[in-house]
Amino acid sequence: xxxxxxxxxxxxxxxxxxxxxxxxxxxxxxxxxxxxxxxxxxxxxxxxxxxxxxxxxxxxxxxxxxxxxxxxxxxxxxxxxxxxxxxxxxxxxxxxxxxxxxxxxxxxxxxxxxxxxxxxxxxxxxxxxxxxxxxxxxxxxxxxxxxxxxxxxxxxxxxxxxxxxxxxxxxxxxxxxxxxxxxxxxxxxxxxxxxxxxxxxxxxxxxxxxxxxxxxxxxxxxxxxxx
Ligand code: CTP
Ligand code: CA
Numbered sequence: 001x002x003x004x005x006x007x008x009x010x011x012x013x014x015x016x017x018x019x020x021x022x023x024x025x026x027x028x029x030x031x032x033x034x035x036x037x038x039x040x041x042x043x044x045x046x047x048x049x050x051x052x053x054x055x056x057x058x059x060x061x062x063x064x065x066x067x068x069x070x071x072x073x074x075x076x077x078x079x080x081x082x083x084x085x086x087x088x089x090x091x092x093x094x095x096x097x098x099x100x101x102x103x104x105x106x107x108x109x110x111x112x113x114x115x116x117x118x119x120x121x122x123x124x125x126x127x128x129x130x131x132x133x134x135x136x137x138x139x140x141x142x143x144x145x146x147x148x149x150x151x152x153x154x155x156x157x158x159x160x161x162x163x164x165x166x167x168x169x170x171x172x173x174x175x176x177x178x179x180x181x182x183x184x185x186x187x188x189x190x191x192x193x194x195x196x197x198x199x200x201x202x203x204x205x206x207x208x209x210x211x212x213x214x215x216x217x218x219x220x221x222x223x224x225x226x227x
Pocket of ligand 1: 097101132
């Protein structure tokens, strides 16, 4: 398991990766967001570039620096992420949706700061569902293009976690789903990750535990193994 000189087994591949977490504004100073740091997506981008791929990283509010030698498209909201992905996807051999996408956004964004004085003791937010970007990318997929999704689940039971992953890969229609468990302390901001990789049939085709870089390399191995 010693570090070796990088194998350039992804030379010539064009890989589009989303990373981070989208934020949905409520007013000019507030947003609804999630705890994704972007570390796993950035690790994927770095690993792919190191292995010789041409990488485009669509970066949603990263808490870590984007790697060098990667073309970065900064976005913030889900609709911005969707637009950036749909522009870049036609040029990619592989699309990896590692970003944590806000499932809902405020129905309206206040022009000025929401004030307690006008709201009183209770504030009710009305949220509308965001588009499913991964589903859209799968529907627009060109022949031979590989689409990979991520699923972060809080299900504590292993069997049930796998069942949730299988149902999700079937629903999304992606080629692979990288399944990991998250919670208050696992997953998001952590340096390490434990994942199961499912194929479109729901079969386990990879497993990884370790630093996010090692997890990234296991995911990319799936691509290197394909013609
Ligand atoms: N995803 C997406 N667009 C959304 C929501 C999710 O592209 N609006 C992508 C994520 O980037 C990830 C995959 O779909 O690659 C699975 O995300 P997840 O949140 O687990 O799935 P959901 O369909 O949103 O289901 P859930 O209700 O479990 O959150
Ligand atoms: Ca979701």
